[in-house]
Amino acid sequence: MDDAEKEQKQTKKRPALSDAEIVALYRKRYESAISETETKYGRLLYSVAYSILGSREDAEECVNDTYVRAWESVAFDDPDNLSAYLCRITRNLAIDMYRRGRSRAETATDAMDELADVVGSVDSDTMTDRVALTNAINRFFMSLPPKKRMIFMRRYFYMNSTKEIAKMLTTTDGAVRVTLHGLRKKLREYLEGEGIVYDTKKGK
Amino acid sequence: MAKASNEDKLNLLVDAIGEVNGYAIRESVAGSREMKDYNRTKWGLRASALALVAVIGMTTLLMPKKGGAVVGPEPGADGANVYADTASVGNEDEKVEFAPGEAELTLKSETWLFTSYSTYEVFVRDTLRNIGWDYFDASYTLYPNTLSGSYEEGYWMLVLASADKCDENGIKTGAHINVLYKDYVGASSPYVATDEEPAEVLLEKFSDEKYDEIVEKYGLDKGLTDVDENAVLHGEFGVDPVVCNKEEKCACGVDYEIISHAVSEDLLTYAAVFECSQGKCPNSSYDDDVDVLIRTYKYEKKEKTDSVDVLGIVSGKVYDIVPEKDMLDLAKEYLGEEISGATFTYYPGTLDENTPDGPVMYAGIHVDGGAAELLAKLHLSATWESEIVEQFTSDEYDKIAEKYGLSDGSGTVTVSCDGCEPLDISFDGAKGRDVKCLECGGEYKLLSHGVADDGVTYAAVYKCENEHEGDHGRVIVLIQKYGRSTDGNEFVEDVNGDGK
Numbered sequence: 001m002d003d004a005e006k007e008q009k010q011t012k013k014r015p016a017l018s019d020a021e022i023v024a025l026y027r028k029r030y031e032s033a034i035s036e037t038e039t040k041y042g043r044l045l046y047s048v049a050y051s052i053l054g055s056r057e058d059a060e061e062c063v064n065d066t067y068v069r070a071w072e073s074v075a076f077d078d079p080d081n082l083s084a085y086l087c088r089i090t091r092n093l094a095i096d097m098y099r100r101g102r103s104r105a106e107t108a109t110d111a112m113d114e115l116a117d118v119v120g121s122v123d124s125d126t127m128t129d130r131v132a133l134t135n136a137i138n139r140f141f142m143s144l145p146p147k148k149r150m151i152f153m154r155r156y157f158y159m160n161s162t163k164e165i166a167k168m169l170t171t172t173d174g175a176v177r178v179t180l181h182g183l184r185k186k187l188r189e190y191l192e193g194e195g196i197v198y199d200t201k202k203g204k
Numbered sequence: 205m206a207k208a209s210n211e212d213k214l215n216l217l218v219d220a221i222g223e224v225n226g227y228a229i230r231e232s233v234a235g236s237r238e239m240k241d242y243n244r245t246k247w248g249l250r251a252s253a254l255a256l257v258a259v260i261g262m263t264t265l266l267m268p269k270k271g272g273a274v275v276g277p278e279p280g281a282d283g284a285n286v287y288a289d290t291a292s293v294g295n296e297d298e299k300v301e302f303a304p305g306e307a308e309l310t311l312k313s314e315t316w317l318f319t320s321y322s323t324y325e326v327f328v329r330d331t332l333r334n335i336g337w338d339y340f341d342a343s344y345t346l347y348p349n350t351l352s353g354s355y356e357e358g359y360w361m362l363v364l365a366s367a368d369k370c371d372e373n374g375i376k377t378g379a380h381i382n383v384l385y386k387d388y389v390g391a392s393s394p395y396v397a398t399d400e401e402p403a404e405v406l407l408e409k410f411s412d413e414k415y416d417e418i419v420e421k422y423g424l425d426k427g428l429t430d431v432d433e434n435a436v437l438h439g440e441f442g443v444d445p446v447v448c449n450k451e452e453k454c455a456c457g458v459d460y461e462i463i464s465h466a467v468s469e470d471l472l473t474y475a476a477v478f479e480c481s482q483g484k485c486p487n488s489s490y491d492d493d494v495d496v497l498i499r500t501y502k503y504e505k506k507e508k509t510d511s512v513d514v515l516g517i518v519s520g521k522v523y524d525i526v527p528e529k530d531m532l533d534l535a536k537e538y539l540g541e542e543i544s545g546a547t548f549t550y551y552p553g554t555l556d557e558n559t560p561d562g563p564v565m566y567a568g569i570h571v572d573g574g575a576a577e578l579l580a581k582l583h584l585s586a587t588w589e590s591e592i593v594e595q596f597t598s599d600e601y602d603k604i605a606e607k608y609g610l611s612d613g614s615g616t617v618t619v620s621c622d623g624c625e626p627l628d629i630s631f632d633g634a635k636g637r638d639v640k641c642l643e644c645g646g647e648y649k650l651l652s653h654g655v656a657d658d659g660v661t662y663a664a665v666y667k668c669e670n671e672h673e674g675d676h677g678r679v680i681v682l683i684q685k686y687g688r689s690t691d692g693n694e695f696v697e698d699v700n701g702d703g704k
């Protein structure tokens with residue numbers, strides 16, 4: 001076994017660095033920050049991108065873009081939770097690629113269609129700005145029981161299919177869809193109540 | 205707000221979800237693993253369940269669901285009263301709104317009702333055998349929000365079994381079906397399983413693709429299904445369902461765990477589905493107990509003992525009193541000499557309606573600028589003539605005033621009723637302006653007014669604004685009684701004095 005092989009084997013055996021250690025690498029501008037990120041979160045980020053894009057090549061490209069974005073921003077943002085931070089970057093990059101039509105996972109399209117119900121009909125007026133909407137959604141999320149919050153996140157953040165979510169939670173696809181149906185309805189009502197979205201047919 | 209296309213709005217929403225806080229993202233990554241482990245032990249069939257089906261066989265099918273064994277307090281034993289912040293009762297057409305403190309939310313009944321996964325399993329097995337499934341793996345979703353029925357007649361709710369077909373080794377074959385049941389859950393229900401009538405009624409068998417239709421058809425998403433376990437129930441009941449349920453223990457003495465809970469559409473029935481936190485209760489002959497707690501609340505309007513809604517005239521009378529001309533004649537007759545003129549002071553505060561002679565009040569006659577002071581007793585009833593009862597000097601006025609209570613009284617009526625705070629009503633005589641002169645239809649002007657000793661009778665003396673030939677102007681006394689009542693419809697205003 002040559003030195004390179006030994007080093008590779010040792011690398012494989014070494015446990016992943018903690019998030020704080022990885023963030024420290026970004027701060028010090030060590031390129032190993034990216035490899036450590038890939039080691040620890042590569043698969044997770046790939047799954048996030050793949051759920052939305054449904055294409056192996058595009059998902060890999062999306063994850064690579066995530067590393068570039070992380071290289072630029074982690075030191076500045078100093079995230080409390082690196083995995084959530086990276087997932088958000090990947091997810092939003094994937095959504096951008098989805099919108100550009102590079103590739104689209106069927107489950108993501110279904111999820112988008114479902115969310116369209118929440119924002120209302122063509123005749124509806126508009127929503128307020130993104131910050132207000134994000135704040136409202138955060139409040140809505142935190143009002144949900146953990147299980148429902150998780151189902152909502154899995155479907156509309158990660159764009160997982162209802163079958164995948166059912167499998168994760170060891171429940172039925174039908175039960176997940178019923179829950180999502182109720183959550184969309186509740187979100188719509190919540191956003192209407194907050195004055196963020198409303199139907200001009202109903203009035204504000 | 206600026207106008208935006210639907211696509212813009214959808215993008216905004218998708219982006220906003222993408223910016224959700226890190227806690228939710230982290231939780232959804234870590235939590236899904238934990239939830240999976242949790243559910244593996246809590247839900248669905250255990251590996252042994254398939255074998256159990258064969259053992260239970262028809263014995264369980266025909267067995268009443270735990271018979272009448274009531275776990276927890278007897279119905280109504282709690283008897284707790286809780287107050288609603290706001291609530292409404294009744295259907296849309298006759299909804300009654302209660303303000304805080306006006307409504308009392310009473311726990312009407314309480315009972316524990318139950319079924320078990322193994323019971324469901326038997327029903328599902330029989331259903332699936334009919335379509336050629338000998339082995340299956342099923343999980344169950346209970347919908348407490350579909351709860352219907354009553355305490356007396358029993359309750360039912362919908363239960364969904366989602367089943368995967370298996371081979372004889374328990375390996376899933378890929379075939380999947382959903383079966384919706386109507387489950388009668390009342391231990392006191394006439395629908396408890398008997399030899400003749402199973403407790404569950406099969407409603408539908410359907411594929412996943414039909415799920416949305418089923419949801420809509422049976423209202424699986426109706427009601428208030430999102431009752432936060434850590435929040436006050438529906439924000440209205442003032443009852444924390446978790447606290448309620450934690451008071452109760454399984455028969456084995458272990459706390460129950462809530463599986464799901466909801467409020468039915470009538471907003472008065474709360475249902476919670478839960479099971480022994482040990483999973484299989486060692487004291488139970490059943491596998492995987494699932495108990496349903498149903499609490500029915502009833503709003504009752506509180507008795508109005510401390511407040512009064514309506515205040516007004518209880519009765520009203522108008523009396524013609526002796527005209528000023530007649531008052532002069534009366535004074536002339538009493539003094540036995542000609543007088544050139546007089547002024548009059550009416551004392552409505554001296555009104556006494558309950559003398560043997562009928563209602564009376566006093567009036568002072570100030571003759572010729574103080575040449576004589578007379579006190580007249582005015583009979584308001586037409587059957588009696590007024591009379592002079594005292595002659596006195598100006599220096600004696602105080603003594604006379606005290607003797608006859610000549611204070612004209614305040615313009616304030618203090619009304620009260622049993623158990624309520626007295627309430628003052630002030631008058632400026634304006635009410636009298638509603639009364640027109642019976643002779644010429646002219647407006648009356650207020651001469652004086654006061655409150656009788658009883659505190660609820662208000663009297664005002666008015667004179668018509670028009671000069672009436674021969675009587676120097678028409679004078680009337682308006683008497684009104686005021687009171688408080690919880691029913692404003694009972695007030696009578698008889699301002700014409702004719703009893704109509």
